[in-house]
Amino acid sequence: MAERTTARTTDAARPPEFEQGSELVTPVVAWYRTAARDLPWRRPDATPWAVMVSEFMLQQTPVVRVLPVYEAWLDRWPTPAALAAEPAGEAVRAWGRLGYPRRAQRLHAAASAIEEDFDGVVPDTYEDLASLPGVGEYTAGAIASFAYKKRHIVLDTNVRRVLARAVSGVEYPAPSTTPADRRIATALLPEQPADAAEWAAASMELGAVVCTARTPRCDECPVASLCTWVAAGKPAYDGPPRRGQTYEGTDRQARGRLLAVLRDTHGSVPREELEAAWTRDVAQRERALSSLLADGLVVVLDGERFALAQ
DNA sequence: GATGCGTGGAT
């Protein structure tokens, strides 16, 4: 660090990340213009609501699995008002097997908040967006950028991996967004909002299809020659174990099995039918059911029948 | 800041 402040004579005020990273923007955007996938939420006719729906669905779920559910969702609920007019349980049912059904619940709650507080219009500022249920730092920036072409850093796992490799020279980013990530992304952000929005989409796309986690296609990368990680000889990740969480036999799996019964049944089911979905561990089943009730994903009707939220 | 929260395809 100290070495940098003394070494830079001409433009010492500029953050070092700008020197290292600004050259990335032009080639990545140029590549994006020729290589971008044709995804429905990127088309000119995609509404801010459509962008918002896609962002919720894409949180932790791959594009190929989102596509059919996204299309059906927007056919049925083309506006926030349309979704808000139906019970939250219908959103959970339409969510299908995308996973993390609380996202469906939050998307429904966000639609209601848009209807209530924003006259049915998806807000266009980061602060208003971030006030909505299920909208955090990434999603607020993404909607502002993609739907409204605002100038904002957009840090998802793809972009953070691209920056980790190209700028920081390490194989993987930290498990979650760090202040250093924000500093680097801010330093690279183009001045013009339209350019910033395109860079956001382009850098995300690069991480999704070229600079992938497992087997990066560096031979197809437009900035391989500028990449710090490549220049360093692609050193392997050196740090604590990155994830390692099994799913089989967890409470999450039990919740998923219980909810699947209700998703596939219109109306309510008796307790016995729900219980049949998870018999390997009774205590675990009760824990799962209790948590689903506590989350409001499941409700009890007249005594001993269960249903998705009405 | 660490945890909990679904699901399924790829390796």
Add this chain to the structure above:
DNA sequence: TATCCAAGCAT
């Protein structure tokens, strides 16, 4: 087969 990973968020 087991593990990794996929446009995170809320608590």
